[in-house]
Amino acid sequence: MKKLAIIVTHPIQYYAPVFKLLHQRKKVQVEVFYTWGEQSADKFDPGFGRKVEWDIPLTEGYPHQWVGNTAIAPGSHHFRGVINPGLIGSVESYAPDAVLVFGWAYQSHLKLMRYFKGKIPVFFRGDSTLMDETTGIKSLIKYLFLKWVYSHVDHAFYVGKNNKAYFRKYGLPESALTFAPHAVDNERFAIENHQAVSTLRNQIGVGDNDILVLFAGKLEEKKHPILLAQAFIDVNFLAAHLLFVGNGELENQLKTMARGRSNIHFLDFKNQQAMPSVYQACDLFCLPSKGPGETWGLSVNEAMACSKAILASDKVGCAADLVQSDVNGAVFKSNEIKSLIAELTRLIRSKSTLLTFGKNSHKIIQQWNFTEIAKAIENKLNETI
Numbered sequence: 001m002k003k004l005a006i007i008v009t010h011p012i013q014y015y016a017p018v019f020k021l022l023h024q025r026k027k028v029q030v031e032v033f034y035t036w037g038e039q040s041a042d043k044f045d046p047g048f049g050r051k052v053e054w055d056i057p058l059t060e061g062y063p064h065q066w067v068g069n070t071a072i073a074p075g076s077h078h079f080r081g082v083i084n085p086g087l088i089g090s091v092e093s094y095a096p097d098a099v100l101v102f103g104w105a106y107q108s109h110l111k112l113m114r115y116f117k118g119k120i121p122v123f124f125r126g127d128s129t130l131m132d133e134t135t136g137i138k139s140l141i142k143y144l145f146l147k148w149v150y151s152h153v154d155h156a157f158y159v160g161k162n163n164k165a166y167f168r169k170y171g172l173p174e175s176a177l178t179f180a181p182h183a184v185d186n187e188r189f190a191i192e193n194h195q196a197v198s199t200l201r202n203q204i205g206v207g208d209n210d211i212l213v214l215f216a217g218k219l220e221e222k223k224h225p226i227l228l229a230q231a232f233i234d235v236n237f238l239a240a241h242l243l244f245v246g247n248g249e250l251e252n253q254l255k256t257m258a259r260g261r262s263n264i265h266f267l268d269f270k271n272q273q274a275m276p277s278v279y280q281a282c283d284l285f286c287l288p289s290k291g292p293g294e295t296w297g298l299s300v301n302e303a304m305a306c307s308k309a310i311l312a313s314d315k316v317g318c319a320a321d322l323v324q325s326d327v328n329g330a331v332f333k334s335n336e337i338k339s340l341i342a343e344l345t346r347l348i349r350s351k352s353t354l355l356t357f358g359k360n361s362h363k364i365i366q367q368w369n370f371t372e373i374a375k376a377i378e379n380k381l382n383e384t385i
Contacts, residue, residue: 001379003029004123005096007087007109009076010036011058013272014298015102017185018373020061027378031094032062034110035082035088035115037069055271060280065090067108082106088115098381099122104149113152123380124153127182129162129317130169132292146170157376159296160321180376182296182318189276189305196277204243204265206254211240211348213311214282216275219248219298224290224313224335226250231258231340232264245270245278279306283354284347290335291315299345304328305367311343311359326361 004022008015011020011034022030067084075081087108091099098121104110117120133139150156150170157180167177206212213232215225225244232242243265244254252265258264270278279285285303287294289312296317300310304322310329312319319331330347333339347354 008102023062032064038066304361
């Protein structure tokens with residue numbers, strides 16, 4: 001059985017199930033090397049502005065190692081936050097047939113890619129896009145640097161159309177790319193909890209015939225929740241409510257904007273087990289991101305798994321793949337409130353149409369699953385070696 005070493009900073013709820021599935025399927029042998037260090041399993045999240053302890057197991061069901069991290073300021077938010085003097089030795093001791101690296105922008109990850117290039121195949125997983133590209137001398141320097149970075153990659157697994165275009169621009173040929181969709185646990189999100197949904201809607205005062213628009217995630221600049229709040233303030237949407245679920249740097253500003261408005265509501269961060277009911281309680285999920293950095297938007301996957309209509313900006317990376325106008329929702333022009341208001345007004349006109357769009361979302365998202373990712377990795381490893 002071929003052996004794969006997986007290099008990733010810390011346990012992530014969207015990746016760990018894939019590692020577990022690879023181990024269970026026994027098509028390849030895997031070992032995961034967590035490079036942030038064991039302390040990364042329980043860390044303060046600056047985006048949420050709080051300590052986040054996930055309520056689903058992220059390190060069970062697959063072999064893994066915690067690699068010692070000697071960084072002065074450990075973290076996955078900067079290049080020198082992941083420094084692992086023992087990483088290459090640990091991987092060599094495992095003697096893999098290939099390495100799969102999640103993200104290059106850490107000292108140890110890039111060093112490992114350079115070390116193993118030409119020795120064994122270097123696979124790569126990332127979800128960057130060209131959506132926030134600029135021009136000028138800085139752009140040229142970036143282009144040359146990234147061409148050099150990806151010259152150390154033998155094969156990349158792209159998550160969608162925008163990500164594929166990014167890899168192509170920075171030097172990876174079509175033959176070096178395999179589609180492995182960004183995914184969430186569709187089955188878990190699809191399990192209905194009618195009591196929890198009813199309780200949540202009653203808690204915030206949303207009637208059965210009212211339409212609830214949901215934003216769920218970090219209340220941060222790139223996701224642009226301010227624009228969504230302003231749209232509700234500018235237009236008196238009759239029988240429509242807006243719910244923000246999450247915390248972050250913009251929380252106080254949003255609550256100040258919404259003061260005195262009975263149709264704008266807030267709930268604190270909800271953990272993974274509670275999120276399906278949160279999505280199921282809404283009629284329309286909205287992700288109004290303006291970037292930079294909204295490379296995908298996995299909350300859209302989650303909402304679609306819960307059979308919800310989607311409204312996303314054109315700066316949301318997944319919109320090109322998952323959101324089909326008048327099939328399961330709409331896409332509006334990023335950072336343009338007139339465009340957002342126009343699409344909101346059109347979508348919330350009919351609760352039955354939103355229900356139909358939600359059913360279509362559920363159908364579309366079925367192909368975007370963990371098994372497809374596992375198959376892509378297994379097939380490439382077994383054909384490459």
